[in-house]
Amino acid sequence: xxxxxxxxVAMQMIFGLALGCVYVLxxxxxxxxxxxxxVVNFAHGTFYMxxxxxxxxxxxxxxxxxxxxxxxxxxxxxxxxxxxxxLLKPLYKRDPLYPLLLTFGVSICIPDIIKICFGLIGKVxxxxxxxxxxxxxxxxxxxxxxxxxxxxxxxxxxxxWLFLNxxxxxxxxxxxxxxxxxxxxxxxxxxxxxxxxxMIGIGLAALAGAVAAPMVxxxxxxxVEMTIECFVVVVIGGLGSLGGAIIGGLLxxxxxxxxxxxxxxxxxxxxxxxxAIILIIRPRGLFGEEGRL
Numbered sequence: 001x002x003x004x005x006x007x008x009v010a011m012q013m014i015f016g017l018a019l020g021c022v023y024v025l026x027x028x029x030x031x032x033x034x035x036x037x038x039v040v041n042f043a044h045g046t047f048y049m050x051x052x053x054x055x056x057x058x059x060x061x062x063x064x065x066x067x068x069x070x071x072x073x074x075x076x077x078x079x080x081x082x083x084x085x086x087l088l089k090p091l092y093k094r095d096p097l098y099p100l101l102l103t104f105g106v107s108i109c110i111p112d113i114i115k116i117c118f119g120l121i122g123k124v125x126x127x128x129x130x131x132x133x134x135x136x137x138x139x140x141x142x143x144x145x146x147x148x149x150x151x152x153x154x155x156x157x158x159x160x161w162l163f164l165n166x167x168x169x170x171x172x173x174x175x176x177x178x179x180x181x182x183x184x185x186x187x188x189x190x191x192x193x194x195x196x197x198x199m200i201g202i203g204l205a206a207l208a209g210a211v212a213a214p215m216v217x218x219x220x221x222x223x224v225e226m227t228i229e230c231f232v233v234v235v236i237g238g239l240g241s242l243g244g245a246i247i248g249g250l251l252x253x254x255x256x257x258x259x260x261x262x263x264x265x266x267x268x269x270x271x272x273x274x275x276a277i278i279l280i281i282r283p284r285g286l287f288g289e290e291g292r293l
Contacts, residue, residue: 010140012257018146020253021153022208026226027233027245028160029204035177035240036197039088039099043106045227047202050076051209052218053114056123065128072210073203080202084195092194107227111220122217149211156207157246164242173197177240232275238285247286 030044051072058068058075083106091098131145164170176183176193184190209223216222233252237244252271259270278286 007139007141008261011142012261013254014140014142014146014150016254016257017250018143018149018253019256020250021149022212023229023233023249023252024153024246025156025204025208025211025249026230027237027249028157028242029201029208030230030234031201031237031240031242031245032204033198033201034234035242036173036201037088037092037099037194038096039103041103041201042100042227043103043110044201044205044230045223045225046107046110047076047080047205047223048209048212048226048230049111049114049218049220049223050079051206052125052213052216052222053118053123053209054206055210055213056125056218059125065126068125069207069210073206076206076209077199077203080206081195081199084198088198089191089195107223111223114220118220120220122219123213124217125213127214145214152211156204160242169193169196229271232271234285236275236278236285238287241285241287244285244287 026044026048030041033039033041033044054072054075055065055068058071059065062068062071087102087106088099091102127145128148131148134141134143136142162170164174172183172188173193173196176188176190176197180190183193208226209218229252233248234245235248236251237246237248252274255270255274256267260267
């Protein structure tokens with residue numbers, strides 16, 4: 001019925017791996033925020049969108065993709081830190097519903113501001129020099145930019161692992177996810193640690209949006225669908241589990257890629273079907289035993 005060669009299968013796996021890496025960055029950031037703050041960040045996709053618009057503005061101003069990429073991540077992470085400090089921090093000791101409603105409100109307000117500033121027409125970020133097109137790896141055509149996303153995500157994950165497991169600040173963050181009261185008893189400013197952790201999670205979302213910007217047109221509502229897909233990935237991996245977010249993101253990337261090859265209209269449905277199957281087998285997700293980093 002389907003005339004598939006192994007070259008086509010290999011190409012779809014590369015496409016799925018690149019898409020999965022975007023999911024990994026998004027879900028990894030969401031897992032860090034949930035694991036550290038116990039906050040379900042409904043505005044996570046909004047910061048993904050802000051990352052895409054930030055790199056568009058930065059590249060338009062300086063003409064350098066790499067400088068724009070770094071600037072976008074830093075600026076959006078700082079915006080996230082300000083929002084956490086001014087709006088979220090006063091709500092931590094209240095009912096968990098309050099932070100959830102606040103992030104939901106942020107997810108509505110910020111896209112409206114972007115619509116006012118940039119309009120509804122999609123913004124396109126050019127591919128960086130040297131990363132347009134593809135190259136042949138044997139008989140398989142490998143898109144250069146998607147390979148860059150895969151390598152970049154690997155570097156980010158290794159750096160994040162080293163930071164969380166080898167640096168003093170990273171170990172404090174991990175300790176705070178397990179017992180913030182004990183960490184505070186040791187004289188550590190847990191409130192500041194929460195802000196730093198929130199900024200790291202937002203920075204990962206901004207990085208995902210920035211690297212995705214050359215592949216998709218940036219529109220104000222692009223974060224809505226990504227938020228839903230990101231939550232699916234996190235639920236599959238296990239709430240608060242960084243390792244689960246990685247596995248879940250790569251899995252969903254492959255599901256979307258191969259379903260889109262055979263039945264494009266079913267690609268979004270397949271995400272939820274995969275989630276349902278996994279939750280039937282593992283109700284707490286693949287790595288959701290403790291729900292922590």
